[in-house]
Amino acid sequence: MKIVKVEAFPIQAKPIDTRPYWGSRAWGSERAAGQAELSTEYPVPLRRRFIYSQTIDTVVVRIETDGGLVGWGEAKAPVAPQATAKIIELLLTPIVMGADPREVLVLWERMYAGMRVRGHRAGFYLEAIAGVDIALWDIAGQAAGAPISTLLGGKMRESVRVYASGIPSLPLEAPDEAIETLVEEARSLRAAGYTGVKMAIGRGVRGDLRTIGAIRDAMGDGFSIYADAAGVYSRADAMRLGRALRELGVGFFEMPIPPEDVEGYAELAQGLDIPIALDSIMSRHETVELIRNRAIDIVQPDVCRAGGITECRRIAELADCFGLAFQPHVSIGSQIHVAASAHLAVAMPNSIVCEYWIGKNPLGPAVVETPVELRDGYLFAPAGDGLGIRIKPDVLLSHVAH
Structure with missing residues (x-):
C-alpha cells in the first residue's frame, strides 16, 4: 500500500x-x-x-x-x-x-x-x-x-463526558442584565444535556469572580464550571484568582499566565489547590519540561495542533506515568477534529473530560454522512473503520478559500 x-x-x-x-x-x-x-x-x-x-x-x-x-x-x-x-x-x-x-x-x-x-x-x-x-x-x-480507538489499544470507556465551550466572562462594570443573559445561557446548556461549561475569563479578577459566582449560584454545585484565562494574568493575580476559583468549585484553571513562563506555572501548580491545565502544549518535549518543573496537573493538547493522534497519544501516556490527567482540547474546527478527539478520549486511560464547542458550526454535522454522536452530555467515538465518519466532500470543500 x-x-x-x-x-x-x-x-x-x-x-x-x-x-x-x-x-x-x-x-x-x-x-x-x-x-x-x-x-x-x-x-x-x-x-x-x-x-x-x-x-x-x-x-x-x-x-x-x-x-x-x-x-x-x-x-x-x-x-x-x-x-x-x-x-x-x-x-x-x-x-x-x-x-x-x-x-x-x-x-x-x-x-x-x-x-x-x-x-x-x-x-x-x-x-x-x-x-x-x-x-x-x-x-x-x-x-x-x-476504528482508530481499536488501533490505539481499545476503548477504556464507551464515551467521555464533555463540557460546553463556552461562555465569556464579563468585566466588573457589566450591567446585571448582561450577567443574567450569561446565566440563562448556562441554564439552556444544562437543559440541552451538558453537565458543565468552560468560561473564557480574563476580564479582571473581580469581574471574573462576579460572573462565575453568578453562574455557580444559579446552577448549583452539581454543574461543573471550568475557567480559561488564555494567559492574560500575572502570577500574583492568577494566584489570587485561583484560590477564589477553588472556593467556587471551579474544576480547573486553564492557561492562567503566559505559556512561556514555566517557572510561573510551577509556582501556581504547587501553590494552588485548583488543578492547572494548559492547552498550548505542542509536543511531548514541552510536556516533559512542565512535568520536571511540577508545573502542570492536566495536559490538554489539541489533536489538530499538537502533532496529531501520534503525538497526543504520547503526551497522554507520558502524563499518565506521573499521575497527571489528560483531556482533549477541542475548539473551533470540523467534525474531523471532533472524531479524532473522541477516539483519543475513549482510548487513553487517564482521560477525564473533553471539550466541545457549542457554536453553530458550518463545518459540523453538515459535512459528514455520520456525525459524531453527542448524547446526554457524553461524546461517543465513532464505531466505523478509521475515523468512522463519512465525509461529504462536496459540502466540506465548498468552503475552500479562494
Whole structure:
C-alpha cells in the first residue's frame, strides 16, 4: 500500500452563528478596542491582543492510496489556513508520498525531523503535521477494518463526558442584565444535556469572580464550571484568582499566565489547590519540561495542533506515568477534529473530560454522512473503520478559500 496523492485544502467558512466565536468575544479585538497602550496591568494590553478570523478557518487534508483508500485529516489553522496548507504541500507531501500510510510513527518522525534543525517545534509546522497524521490514522484504521480507538489499544470507556465551550466572562462594570443573559445561557446548556461549561475569563479578577459566582449560584454545585484565562494574568493575580476559583468549585484553571513562563506555572501548580491545565502544549518535549518543573496537573493538547493522534497519544501516556490527567482540547474546527478527539478520549486511560464547542458550526454535522454522536452530555467515538465518519466532500470543500 502506497500513498499516491496528498491534498491540503485551506477552509474559510462563513459563520452561521449570530455571535462571534466565544474566544474572539473574550480575548480578541472587541475586548482590546477600549484599552490604552500604556497600562499598570501586567501583562500589558498589547501583549493580550490575539488574532481571530472573521471566518471559521481550518485546513482539511485528503490522502489517497494506490488501492483507493482515502483518509481525511485536519490541521488546526484558526487564522491564515493558506499558510498551513502550503507547508503541507511544499514540505510534508514530498516526505510521505510513496510511503506506506500504515507506518504512522515512522512518517511522523520523518516529518518532525524535516525542520528540527531550524527550530520548527511548534506552531504552523506541528499543526501541519497533525493534519497529515490524522489522515494516516484514518487510512490505517480502514485498512485494518477497525476504528482508530481499536488501533490505539481499545476503548477504556464507551464515551467521555464533555463540557460546553463556552461562555465569556464579563468585566466588573457589566450591567446585571448582561450577567443574567450569561446565566440563562448556562441554564439552556444544562437543559440541552451538558453537565458543565468552560468560561473564557480574563476580564479582571473581580469581574471574573462576579460572573462565575453568578453562574455557580444559579446552577448549583452539581454543574461543573471550568475557567480559561488564555494567559492574560500575572502570577500574583492568577494566584489570587485561583484560590477564589477553588472556593467556587471551579474544576480547573486553564492557561492562567503566559505559556512561556514555566517557572510561573510551577509556582501556581504547587501553590494552588485548583488543578492547572494548559492547552498550548505542542509536543511531548514541552510536556516533559512542565512535568520536571511540577508545573502542570492536566495536559490538554489539541489533536489538530499538537502533532496529531501520534503525538497526543504520547503526551497522554507520558502524563499518565506521573499521575497527571489528560483531556482533549477541542475548539473551533470540523467534525474531523471532533472524531479524532473522541477516539483519543475513549482510548487513553487517564482521560477525564473533553471539550466541545457549542457554536453553530458550518463545518459540523453538515459535512459528514455520520456525525459524531453527542448524547446526554457524553461524546461517543465513532464505531466505523478509521475515523468512522463519512465525509461529504462536496459540502466540506465548498468552503475552500479562494
